[in-house]
Amino acid sequence: MKSFKSLMVLVMILCALIAGFHVLSGLSLRDGDSYLTVLDKDLFKILPSDNEEPPFAISKIVKFTIPFKLRESDLLSINTFVFTRSNPQKKNSVEAGIYDMSKNLVMSNFDPQNQVKSSKVSVSADGKMILVTYMGTEDKTNITYVYDASTNKKLYAFNGVLSAQWLPDSHRFVGMDDYLFIQDTKSGNREDLLKISEVAGKDPKTLMSLNLLKDGRTVCLSNDNDNTHMLFVDLETKQQRQKSLKGHFFDAVPVGHTKMAAAGLFQDQFGIFLYDVKSESLEQLIDLKNQKLIHISVSQDGKKLAYSVLKYNTEGFGTEIHAVSLNDNQFINDEVIYKASNQIIDLLIWSKDSRMLYCYNRNTDNTAIYRISFKSV
Numbered sequence: 001m002k003s004f005k006s007l008m009v010l011v012m013i014l015c016a017l018i019a020g021f022h023v024l025s026g027l028s029l030r031d032g033d034s035y036l037t038v039l040d041k042d043l044f045k046i047l048p049s050d051n052e053e054p055p056f057a058i059s060k061i062v063k064f065t066i067p068f069k070l071r072e073s074d075l076l077s078i079n080t081f082v083f084t085r086s087n088p089q090k091k092n093s094v095e096a097g098i099y100d101m102s103k104n105l106v107m108s109n110f111d112p113q114n115q116v117k118s119s120k121v122s123v124s125a126d127g128k129m130i131l132v133t134y135m136g137t138e139d140k141t142n143i144t145y146v147y148d149a150s151t152n153k154k155l156y157a158f159n160g161v162l163s164a165q166w167l168p169d170s171h172r173f174v175g176m177d178d179y180l181f182i183q184d185t186k187s188g189n190r191e192d193l194l195k196i197s198e199v200a201g202k203d204p205k206t207l208m209s210l211n212l213l214k215d216g217r218t219v220c221l222s223n224d225n226d227n228t229h230m231l232f233v234d235l236e237t238k239q240q241r242q243k244s245l246k247g248h249f250f251d252a253v254p255v256g257h258t259k260m261a262a263a264g265l266f267q268d269q270f271g272i273f274l275y276d277v278k279s280e281s282l283e284q285l286i287d288l289k290n291q292k293l294i295h296i297s298v299s300q301d302g303k304k305l306a307y308s309v310l311k312y313n314t315e316g317f318g319t320e321i322h323a324v325s326l327n328d329n330q331f332i333n334d335e336v337i338y339k340a341s342n343q344i345i346d347l348l349i350w351s352k353d354s355r356m357l358y359c360y361n362r363n364t365d366n367t368a369i370y371r372i373s374f375k376s377v
Contacts, residue, residue, distance in 0.1 A: 035104040037063040055333045056323040057375040064101045066367040070360065074123045075349055076149060078356070080107070082130050084119040092116050096132045096145075098152065101369065108152040115141040120163070123149065124170035127352070129185070131173060135162045144175065146185055156185060163209070167235075168216040176210050180221065180233060193238060196221075199231055214302055215257040218277065224250050228264075232277060243280060249273065253298045255326060261285070261305060263293045272296065272307065272331075285331045286324070294319065297348035297357075302326065306357050308345045319345040321359055321372075338372065345370075 071084040071094065079102040087093035096110040096119070113119075115137045122131040130147040144161035147154055158164075164175040164183075171186045179192040196208070199221070211220045222230040228249040232241045247266030255261045255274065264273040264284075272286040272293070292310040299305070305324045310317060321338035324331045338345075338359065347360035361368040 035065045035067070037065075055325055056335050056337050058337060058372055059375045060373045061338075062371045062373075064104075064369040064371065066099065066101070066369060067104070068367065069365055070347075070362050070367045072119050072121050073347065073349065073360065074121045075351060075358065076123055076127055076130075078351065081358075082121045082123060082132070082149075084121055084132065087112065090114070092137055094119050094134065096121065098149075101371075110147060110152070111145060111154060113141075113143065122164065122166055124166045125168055126170040129166070129170060131164050131166060133161065133164050142177070158183065165210065165212045167212070174210070174212060174219055174235065176208070176221075180210075180219065182235060193233060193235070194240070199240075199242075209252070211252055211254060211260065213254045213258060213260070213277065218258065220252070220260065220277075222249070222252065224248050245275075245282060249275065251293075251296055253296055255298050255305070256302050261296065261298065263288070263296065272305075286334065294344060294346050295348050297350055298326075299350040299354035300352055301354040304350070304354060305331065306348045306350070308348060308359070310344065316342050317344075319343055321345060321348070321357075323357070338370065340370075343368070 068085050071086060073081050073083045075081050076098065080098060080100050082096065083099055084094050084096045087095060093112060093114050094116040095112040098107045099105070100107050110132060113134045116134045117137050118135045120133045123129070128149050130149050131144060132147065133144040134142065136142045139160070142160050142162040144158045144164045145154055146156040158175070160177040161175045162177065164173045166173050167182070172182055172184045174180070174182055176196065178196060180194050180196060182191045182193065184190070208221050208223045211222070213220065217235045219233045219235060220230055221233070222228060228245040228247060230243045232243070245266070247264060249262050249264045252260045252262035258277040260275045260277070261272060262275070264271065266273065266282065269284055271284045271288045274283050274285050288309065294308040294310055296305065296307040303326050305326055306321060308319050308321050311320055318339060318341040320336050323335050323337045325333045340361070343361045344363045345359045345361055347362060349358045350356070351358070355374060357372045359370040359372065
């Protein structure tokens with residue numbers, strides 16, 4: 001009898017501990033001021049009329065509240081990202097670092113940079129290296145840093161470089177200063193490919209954007225001045241090819257090996273267009289008439305595209321996040337996966353495994369990040 005009573009006491013204590021854990025968990029996850037909140041996916045998923053589960057069925061949405069305003073970001077892992085942020089005490093001063101969302105903690109800070117107009121961060125394909133690029137208020141303040149992601153150690157600083165993207169081997173990057181070049185961070189060797197002014201005219205650097213296609217060897221230099229002008233450079237053969245489009249093609253992202261998707265305005269049609277570099281064909285895939293596109297992002301596997309649009313109604317404004325399946329030259333299953341009232345989701349980033357979408361609201365003193373997990377994508 002005594003052993004039975006002892007057992008019952010232990011069971012009651014265990015039950016009380018479990019109940020207390022659930023109460024505390026519920027409080028910490030549902031508090032609106034908490035940095036970590038698990039949201040009910042049914043609040044955001046748009047159910048199909050035929051009651052079939054859509055391709056982008058959501059399993060969980062987690063909201064993180066970051067205690068500062070982000071400028072740019074790229075993912076290191078499921079819970080960590082590299083960022084740049086402004087220094088509110090010093091005009092045009094920006095600092096970079098690594099943030100752990102699960103711990104609500106800045107893990108490291110990198111070199112602060114002054115006289116900054118814009119910034120960009122990029123994590124290598126293997127997740128081991130970080131590029132932080134600053135476009136300065138003057139040409140002489142343009143600079144790109146290379147950091148080791150595991151030790152947070154600064155490895156290199158390249159003065160004058162205002163745009164840079166990692167190549168697939170994760171130790172070389174293609175960059176742009178007065179030249180388009182390839183920089184090897186292991187050997188320190190640099191190869192100049194072409195002089196920018198020879199192909200883009202006077203003071204071209206502030207007008208041109210640099211994109212590396214998914215084939216890992218084709219670079220597109222483009223500017224949108226009256227019409228869209230693009231220069232494609234094969235990094236292996238050094239062959240160049242120019243193309244002009246009668247219209248506006250901006251915010252381009254690579255899709256597949258030789259295609260680019262971007263917001264565009266052609267023949268008075270506004271939407272998301274797909275440009276095939278090989279065939280030089282341009283096709284409208286999504287009609288965005290009477291909508292304002294905020295951001296567009298393609299998954300690492302090249303099979304999914306997400307975009308955010310600004311919506312207005314009688315109650316104010318909000319953002320819709322769409323997810324789209326990519327199948328060769330076709331976009332299918334265009335689906336609204338998230339709606340945010342009185343918020344602007346202005347940055348979308350797919351996880352490295354393409355199974356999660358990170359949605360950033362950077363328009364307040366804090367930054368809200370919604371991590372959307374899909375059941376099967």
